[in-house]
Amino acid sequence: MPATLDKRMSAQEMVATLRDGMTVGIGGWGPRRKPMALVREILRSDVKDLTIVAYGGADVGMLCAAGKVKKLVFAFVSLDAIPLEPWFRKAREAGGLEVMELDEGMFQWGLKAAAFGLPFLPTRVGLGTDLAELGGLKTVQSPYADSETLIAMPALKLDVAFIHANRSDWRGNVHLFGADTYYDEWFAKAAAKTFVSCEELVDRMEDHYPGDAQYNVFERCFVSGVVEMPGGAHPSSMPPAYGWDMKAFKAYADAAKDPGDWSAVADRFVGASESAYLEQIGGKEAVAALPLPIF
């Protein structure tokens, strides 16, 4: 294949493309399908003042705790069974974190506006709540006979998106499994560059899994780089490969209690390198053995 189609790179190389002040989207949903290995790589880097756009889980909590976040665009931050993300909560209650709080549906609408190159998409959502005033959202009026006033949900344009996929090939043909892939597709399309970590990397998808093409949730033109990182969603879930690690989430939440100093505990949740992190938690085999959560 042409060299330009070989999109393999290291996690460090992906994170090295980030500049201070960039807007970064993170795929997944709460404690599910989070590209945590890539988030850990951001945490090991010097990059700062990021605007983070995410359906938030521990990705948001950790980046806030580490002082990487200037502004957060969110609809919730939660670990599900631990409903209130403790490190996010600390950061919010301390003040100093700029936020744009959105409804979950408006959020994906903003990603779609960005994907289509539109300045905004109209919606009723947000009217009659505090979101518009607090978030500085403007309204538009329908030019048709109905004259309806609508919120103009601004495009959530991303400089970079990070996504964890089940499979990819070298060219960025991804396969996303699991009962739900949330809005990963729209993060990929809303971003100037999308970097994908995956559980399994193959050279040519068609030589290995030609029968699974319907799992190609977004096309390879939206993928700038790929890296194989088995267990890369830990401690979030990655169905059908593994469930979330509630024990690890619990330890992470407990560490936020007094004094709750991130620099003192970061090593336990980030590690000096991804291999050191994986070793700390019992290896990728331990991750693979985590049962899928039941709802």
Next chain:
Amino acid sequence: MTDYTLAELCVFACSEAFRNNGEIVATGVGPVPRLAAGLAKLSHSPELMMTDGEAYLVEQPVPIGPRSYDDRKAAGYLPFSRFFDSAVWTGRRHAMVTPTQIDRFGQINLSYLGGTYDKPKTQMLGVRGFPGNTIYHANSFFFPSHTQRTLVPGEVDMISGVGYNPARRVAGGNYSGVDLRVIVTNLCVLDFGGPDHQMRVVSLHPGVSFDEVQENTGFPLARIGEDIPTTAGPDAAALALIAQLDPHNVRAGVFKGNPSAIREAA
């Protein structure tokens, strides 16, 4: 009278909210609302649609609590990635949730308590889907603790869901989808059927007085009539269905001490 707990009474009262809703997605968040949606589907409203709590539509409501991963039987598919397209923004849903606060207008809050947008005193979940849910489809609420801290005076700290407050409605907006139905609490059942959508007591749980409800509410309540009926409770068949949907008795943990629905004489 059949013997049942306060939690079972609340499940039964909540399930009535889903009667005659048609083919819409019934979402109950938390054990009581979820059991209520399941009970409604298994008893009077089989046309209801619901998910397994994840991404699949099921015709047999999935029991709550520990079970094996693959024991749900999927009849359809409704992942988050198409939830707004299919259920929320088309109005084909009735959600029953527990916000942190509700006010006299039916405005709800799940975002933060006290402080400001930039520095909340207590950060909670965030608005989640409340703004969209409340402008597009039916919503009901379950409050296990009916106090002036949950049914608050004035307005909620952060308006996360649309209510019937004219002062908060941007002119020219379409609010025809705002449809707040029922509020079930540990004391009573309320709706918005009073004058100008005033919150109104429609039934009192056994042994509860209107005065007790009013004292625990941060704003004046209307009443359905001079005599307020007692909240209807589950019969033996409904209790059996609730037990089937909650084989591990999660409902026993909803209220401290799992009290009977019939209060003991003071």
